[in-house]
Amino acid sequence: MTSIQKALKSHFGFEKFRSQQQEDVVNAVVKGDRDVFVCMPTGAGKSLCYQLPAVLANGITLVVSPLIALIQDQVDQLQARNIPACSINSKLPAQERRSILEDLERDSPCLKLLYVTPEMLASPSFQPCLSSLSARGLVSRLAVDEAHCEDVVRSLNLRHPLSFSTPVFRSNLRYDVIFRDVLPDAYTHLHAFIKKALGDGPAGQGCGIVYCRTRDGCEEVAHRLTRLGVSARPYHAGLKTADRTEAQSDWMQGKVSAIVATISFGMGVDKPDVRFVAHWNLAKSLASYYQESGRAGRDGLPASCRTYYSSQDRDQIGFLIRKEIARIQKKRGSEKEQDRVAVTDFEAMVAFCEQEACRHATISQFFGDGRPDCAGACDFCRDPRVVRAQLEAAARLSTRTGPAQSREPSGPFGFDPQLYAGGRKGYGFERYDEDSGSDKEDDFENRKKEFGNLFRKQMKMRKGSGVKEVFVPPDADCPLREASSQRIPKLTVKAREHCLSLLQSTLDSHQEAAVLEESSDTRSLAVEMEHEVFRSSKSANLYKASVLKRVAELKKGADGVTSPPVGGGENSSHGDGLTDSKPDPSSSSSSSSCGDFLGFTPASQVYSLKRKRVGAGLRGSSNPFQTAAELLSREHDVSGGGAGAWSGAGRDAQTADAPCRPGSPEAGEGRKRKTESADSPPPPAPAPPRL
Structure with missing residues (x-):
């Protein structure tokens, strides 16, 4: 030895x-x-x-x-x-x-x-x-x-x-095809097949595999077989690891007669006494079917391999294959040989089920071998009349698919490289199963990754095309302040210049209506107002909305908007852009000063006349910010800063009921006198003028 x-x-x-x-x-x-x-x-x-x-x-x-x-x-x-x-x-x-x-x-x-x-x-x-x-x-x-x-x-x-x-022919495997569409009860038929297959082996020994395409199919078939008296367990990626391990262990030890699994099960499993392999759904290719059915009879004893064929499976799987091919072709932008091979392999599987020929001969010819001596090891060679009767019955229910052409061996040594799992040209058919059988990625991680990709795609679509706009620099004579600044995305210099011209035209029209003093520089005032809006805005939409708000307020100047001074800077007090260069104790900044004297207030302005709660830094405007100069001036006014704080209170009281020009100092003084007379003691008399 x-x-x-x-x-x-x-x-x-x-x-x-x-x-x-x-x-x-x-x-x-x-x-x-x-x-x-x-x-x-x-x-x-x-x-x-x-x-x-x-x-x-x-x-x-x-x-x-x-x-x-x-x-x-x-x-x-x-x-x-x-x-x-x-x-x-x-x-x-x-x-x-x-x-x-x-x-x-x-x-x-x-x-x-x-x-x-x-x-x-x-x-x-x-x-x-x-x-x-x-x-x-x-x-x-x-x-x-x-x-x-x-x-x-x-x-x-x-x-x-x-x-x-080695030739692919295995004489101990008995192949047959059953058309599920013509069966009155397919589950009962499967149960009888399992009982017969297990009865061929030694008493108390033998087991089998039932392959299903989906997880739900595994669960349903296992449940039906258990109810019919066959001990069966499902096996797929949707189960917990412990449950899958237990199911495989029970099957390996002979505690379970049948394991109902997706195509990933059995890869590398060395169990010699597998007496049957049943495909409840159509395989994706003849090469895949040969490998999966070949897990039966490894001990050399007779074993049965059965396919339950249905036109619904044929149509669904064919659709999935064509859909996957179209997706990959769209991704890579070209067609390859494996695209055609994927369809050809599936057609070969359909032909294996639908044609009137020896099953072993069809498999051998597909892989390039000669015709073997079947000797009754398939249903057609045992009784061709039964096969023809099935085909005639199925033809009444569904449209038959033409047989696929076999191809010559293409491997490096004169054999077909798809002898086992479909090879490189097998096109990864496992992706059509809900259980791919790969241990590289968990099923949950795949779903999580797909959801993340979908979420990012949707967010990108909402944000737009994502093409970055080119910033056009301002001209040399551009009047804007910080004209080259890009702090606000998607705000162009042209848009700012348009807003500036809008503000200036509004100020010019108010100067003609005597709302502004004749000496006011509307150009400079518009530049300062636009710059203040630019500095306080964070987006292009907010910037444009703020400019329109300023324009609307200016157009209401006839109802009491005081003359906005030229310039901003640190002496600006109002956050809405209509600022005072310095608080004037002799006049009021209320935007509705004339509403008390004209005798009529529109309903739309009633809310603006309501006294606002004054909080920290709030002067009744929408902007709570106040400069240090304003706070000091306000403190001086409230504490009664001498005759200067009320210098206008003692002048001609009879003018309080007289008509006043909107925005004039007299209007402000009259409103202050009317308000203070009701809520506070009269101010001290003004000091006599010096001679």
Whole structure:
């Protein structure tokens, strides 16, 4: 007995290899003088082809595998056989990661197989460890598992590799198709199929898988089967991790007869006594269907593979595939070969179900193999009349889809690279399932990311196109103050100049109406008013609204707006832009001084005549700000600052009832006398004039 055969029995418990080809592959890998490329169908024993040589080699075999779940399953199996194996991945606890890295830093590590994902292999955190192992000559082999792509030979730079391939035909699998549309009760039919399939195996042994397209479908089918007497558990990404683990564990231990799952289940699960695989929904491609159905009968005993076909599934899945193709084409702006392949593969699956032909022959021809000897291993070869009767009944209910054309093998060694999960041209059909089977991203994180993208897109649409406007600088003779300032977004110099001209024209019209003094410089006054509005506004809309408010107040000047002085600065008192350069104790700043003497007040102005509550810094205006000069002047007025504070109170009292010109000093004085006479004692008599 050779060392290879001894290791096969002592470490893996097998007396002999599963096939002669598997033994040839192991011998070639152990010899190690050439690279080896292995293409075998599901259940042919590909993993053993690199695991057994790893046990015999000095050093570490680095295994690259796409899924963490697949890696963990193989690591658990190896550790159960006392073979030193571990994995470094993103879900590994920190303490366990440190322990593994410490072992890898030793001169003679205990590990025999180290599993990593492609992302971990390329990560900067793992590169130093890999470089250290390579520099010390501790990497004995590199194995790439589940290499579903055509360019694997070119990517790995394989030089004249030995190629091993196996025909896809498996004589122990019995295929049949049932048209669900013509069944009176599909769930009862599925229950009978499961009972019959499990009855073929030894008593108390055997189990099966029912594949569904959606999570809701998994829940519904599992519930119906349980009610009919079959112990079934659902398995999908919507369940908690603990519930999924429990469901898989019960199924692996034989406590559950059927596990109802999405297509992600079964990847890397090595359970030999799977007696049936039923597809409750149509698979996305014939390649995917072959891989999923191939999880049955790995022990070489007979197993049943059934598809429940319906026109509704066909139409829905076809629509999803075309929609996804259109989305990707719109994103990249061009059409690629994989777009056409996606549709062709789905049409091949439809043809597999609808045509009158041997099921095994259809699969073999799809992958480029010759026609096998079915020998009654499919429903058509057993009884073609039953298949024809189903097709005729289904034709009355739905429109049949034309058969798809098979294509020639296109792989690097004369085989179809989509032999397993659809390969690179498989177009990622798992994205159409609610459970993608990927351990890289959690389902909740995906939904959270999608919502964030949608929210940002909507907010961007609300803000506009986002094109930044170019600021046009002012002319050399621009009269505006701070004309080059861009403190208010989207406010142009042209808009400010327009507002300035609007203010000036209003002031000019009031000067003609004698509201302003003849000596007033309306140009300078308009510039100061515009600048004050510019400094107090934070947006272009608020700026324009404030300017219109000033214009409206100026137009009401005939109703009592006093003459706004030229200039602003620190002596400005009113926050609305109509400011006093300095408080005049001889006149009032009330905007409705003449309303008391004209005898009529419009209803719209009644509220403006109401006395406002005076708070800190509030002088009855909309702006609570007051300068220090105003506060001192007001304190002087209230405390009775001598004859100067009431210098106008003793002049001709009879003029209080006389008509007054709006905005004139006499109007202000008359209103003050009338107000103070009712609420306060008369002011002291003015001092006699000096001679």
